[in-house]
Amino acid sequence: MIYDTAIIGSGATGAATAYMLSHYSGKTILLEKAHEVCAGVSKANSGIVHGGFHHPSDSLKTRLELRGNELIDRLQHELHFPYLKCGILVVAYSEPELETLRKLYRQGLDNGVKDMEFCDRKRVFELESKLHESAVGGFFVPNGGTIEPYGYVFSLVECALKNGVSLQCDFEVVSGTFADGVWTLKSADGGEIKARYVVNAAGLFADEVSKALGAEEFKIFPRKGEEYLLDRNSAGRPERVVFPVPVKHSKGVLVIPTAGGTTMIGPTAEAVDDKGDTATTSDNFLKILKLTQNMVNGLTARDLITSFAGLRPVHESEDFYIAKSEKSPNLIQAAGIQSPGLTASPAIGEFITSLLKDAGLELVENPGFDGTLPPRYEARKLDDAKLQEFHDNDPAWTNIICRCEEISEAEIIEAVKRGHTTVDGVKFYTRAGMGRCQGGFCSAKVLNIISRESGIPMEELTKRGGKSRILAGKLGELEVK
Amino acid sequence: MVRLDYDVVIAGAGAAGLAAGTVCAQAGCSTLIVDREGRTGGILNQCIHNGFGLRYFKEELTGPEFAYRMSEKARHAGAEFALNSAITDIKQLEDGTFDIRVLSGKDGVTHLHARAVMLAMGCRERNRGAIATPGERPAGVFTAGTAQKLLNCEGKLPGKSAVIVGSGDIGLIMARRLRWSGIEVKAVIEIMPHSAGLTRNVVQCLHDFDIPLYLSTSVIRIDGKERVEKVVAAPLNSDRTPDTSRAFEIECDTVLFSVGLIPEMELARKLGVKENPATGGAEVNSAYSTSVPGVFSAGNVLHVHDLVDFVAEEAEYAGKCIVDYLVGAKTGKEFSSAAGKNLKYAIPNRFAAAKATRFLFRPTVVTDRAVLKAMVDGKSVWEKKLAFVRPAEMIIAEVAADTLHGDVTFELEEL
């Protein structure tokens, strides 16, 4: 079969594009090299829905960021991914910083950011009582906050699939040839997909994919960001996303109340050579902790539950590179999607759709399009009466598996039913294992449930596909020396 | 929704909960022991090795055997059990009694009512993230207790060749357990200059198997994209930073962390119980009452014990105190006690002046000759000579009634 469009990469960019294309009746397929969707930088970032004031108004970034910010609001109502719309507070901690703060505020006004409020010292403390005493002023952007980035991407993909998009995971595009108006994409293990149009949304690997398709030669520079997660009981959890005044190339280190209820501090910004280098270091933790302790009170090393790192896919222009390829036909490049790529993603999806249209893709409305997903329930958030009602239908709702995050068996079963059969997949879908014990108590139970529900033997379950097996076999299989 | 009334509800059916529950039930109090697991015994169920009970039962038992005996005692005493039942919240009502929210697959949402509450939730293991171990995040990284559970309760192999980080008792026991399962143990790496575990465990679990123990050494990286491939470790400089010039690599597919336990205090926090930063557990008086009247605590959720026998003894005593509280006994005048030189903590934090008190201490030094002193107003008013002091081994000292006539600070003097 020949698809109309093949999208390479199922991060925020690819997923949002698939979702936008599902409004039309053409046949779209989403290709992902990993075992499950959202395997790249879209699952390892700050999760912030940015406000549109960080970059100048003439950049593509800003235009798409502002539009994306609006669209995420609407999408949240339809798709129900976790979004904490707590607003963003940019804070100056010294008189000289006030200068830069004013410039940034003005840039925001020029960009057309809505409802921005410049705040004196008293007002910033009203908005955020946990600020460090040294705060002197700031500005507040109410239209922003934090989402669970993987939850967001999962829901885009789910909605796209519901509306006719196909998905193929474990498909790493290694080459592509164009003949008679049709691309033939080949995967590492010999698979083949044919499509008239191709979207390169391969994140960090967009340069390699472009090369494999005989298109533009450019380079993606990975820039690492380490993030540190603190317990949901941390006394330093702020009410707002707290930004310092930015420095060159980076928005600085932030204190983030995550949509999942924990507190995150980070990220760092450091150029690295290896696209697989997602290691974190203890030096950086101490550095970040120190910086953020001077921004918000109550942050302690004792509350650290885990850390991770994501790599920003940076294009030499420092801007997004989203355009029709000049070299290869029927190919749209979506590269250099660094921050605010998550925020901008729905707008990027729209923009790519319009570029596809300009390139000749016919867009006929999908008459059966249904842009809503059923709401998702979490045992932890249900009141007694509602939870009892759920229990009466299915007792698994009150069987708590993950004690730290209070995740029920029913939620884990739901994740497996929706196709998450890896431990990380279930974790990102449900939060089971994301809390303070990091799966110490529940991993045996979670493995049992995934195995029971998916029919995959426990020994074959992986952390995130490939060779990332959790277990090495059954007791008794090894020779005892 | 059913509403059930008890004199005392105990959160946790581990050794602590069972011991306290037995005493309360024996005294005729209506007692319910709640546990989220399907069987009683807590962490003991996965400790299938022996070495338990020498003190408490005067014979050597395995963990599950110890658990079974404790459970039977509680059952015979008339304690009731609610298993597969997670307590998610405890609130103190205006009259000082408690509302306890329980979730279970069987009954859904239940609110229990009790006059007293015993916190016996045990602890969780500190994990890789909590100590900010650098490196990649492949499969094959477990806490020692998780690996223990996978092996002993699920019959699964966590890997084929392992490095163990931390030489606490669980890590040591696991080193031997892995070897007995055919899993290679390449090394145990300990950041301190001495093992964090009991001496008998170092001998029986490492020396007897020729497993190398690297002291004053830290893990500086875990490598592996999909599954663990190797660990990079480095000895510490005199300022305790890793000396990367002497870093070395150990190939393995599994890393187990045994780097300490943290009391599971979340329910206590919801109750507003005052915490002791040195233990991570609650502050208690000599009746094991927390800062919230009617809320008691003992076992690993109060402070991390080396031996389950001590847990059982402590919780049994706490159980007696709960009974006293329920019959309306008054505490009387109290003094405070604090940990001074060479001591990490002292328990209890307050004591009744007119009663004999059993104090527990966690030392911070290794020495073979020391004296423990009770200082009141800067003067030593009580002393005890100690012959063998190790951070892994708790110090227990009984102080007779009417010995300490004021707020006391304990000090450990090396001789």
Ligand SMILES: Cc1cc2nc3c(=O)[nH]c(=O)nc-3n(C[C@H](O)[C@H](O)[C@H](O)COP(=O)(O)OP(=O)(O)OC[C@H]3O[C@@H](n4cnc5c(N)ncnc54)[C@H](O)[C@@H]3O)c2cc1C
């Ligand atoms: C530390 C950090 C913090 C950030 N914080 C924010 C923030 O707060 N707010 C915000 O808006 N943005 C933020 N960003 C930026 C944001 O995360 C990215 O812009 C966005 O996730 C990019 O999405 P993507 O889909 O383009 O890339 P990815 O998510 O990387 O998706 C690319 C996908 O393509 C797949 N792929 C690659 N090669 C192939 C191939 N050959 N064949 C098939 N599939 C392939 C990959 O496996 C991957 O799943 C942050 C980034 C970092 C690193």
Ligand SMILES: Cc1cc2nc3c(=O)[nH]c(=O)nc-3n(C[C@H](O)[C@H](O)[C@H](O)COP(=O)(O)OP(=O)(O)OC[C@H]3O[C@@H](n4cnc5c(N)ncnc54)[C@H](O)[C@@H]3O)c2cc1C
């Ligand atoms: C991994 C590990 C290995 C050990 N190995 C040894 C050893 O080899 N030798 C030795 O002497 N000692 C060992 N110990 C120490 C000793 O066994 C423990 O100190 C003792 O068993 C602790 O008893 P406890 O009742 O305080 O806690 P636990 O046994 O941990 O019991 C706590 C119970 O509370 C339940 N619970 C917690 N929160 C809730 C809630 N909200 N609702 C319902 N139920 C809840 C838990 O499910 C658990 O069953 C080990 C400890 C651990 C953690």
